[in-house]
Amino acid sequence: MTRIKGNGGASAQYANMTIRLILLAFTILFAPHVAVAAGVASRGRMIAVRYCSPCHAIGLKGDSPNHKSPPFRTISQRYPIMDLEEALGEGIMVGHEGLEMPMFSFEPADVEDLLAYLRSIQTRKRK
Numbered sequence: 001m002t003r004i005k006g007n008g009g010a011s012a013q014y015a016n017m018t019i020r021l022i023l024l025a026f027t028i029l030f031a032p033h034v035a036v037a038a039g040v041a042s043r044g045r046m047i048a049v050r051y052c053s054p055c056h057a058i059g060l061k062g063d064s065p066n067h068k069s070p071p072f073r074t075i076s077q078r079y080p081i082m083d084l085e086e087a088l089g090e091g092i093m094v095g096h097e098g099l100e101m102p103m104f105s106f107e108p109a110d111v112e113d114l115l116a117y118l119r120s121i122q123t124r125k126r127k
């Protein structure tokens with residue numbers, strides 16, 4: 001069989017590229033959605049370090065710098081992490097009258113990230 005050199009290669013390359021484009025389209029379509037729905041724990045950790053760590057223990061070990069602040073890894077022992085979603089997004093803190101806990105208002109994506117991080121460090125898992 002004779003082939004004009006290069007031609008077969010070009011069409012194979014074209015097919016290859018089509019597949020890549022389709023994959024890329026899927027990635028673009030679904031990746032942000034997944035990121036928002038699930039939250040990115042590593043980003044959440046950065047938020048916690050920046051905004052919460054002055055008072056709360058945010059890791060798997062250690063005491064809170066402000067001893068009145070519950071360590072984050074124990075929060076789900078009081079209530080489901082889900083309950084914090086609205087509280088953090090709307091700038092209200094739930095469940096306590098303490099004035100020492102400042103108010104925060106985060107973007108929804110940041111809230112998801114923070115919650116993903118909180119879920120990832122809970123010592124006793126709850127849904």
Ligand code: HEC
Binds near residue numbers: 047051084095096
């Ligand atoms: C200035 C210190 C301070 C900072 C900063 C801070 N907290 Fe707190 N937080 C507290 C104190 C003190 C309490 C306990 C207050 C109380 O129970 O009255 C608390 C309690 C909480 C509780 C438990 C509420 C409950 O009902 O048991 C959660 C959840 C919480 N903080 C989340 C956060 C998050 C998330 C951040 C960062 C975005 C943060 N905190 C930053 C001081 C702080």
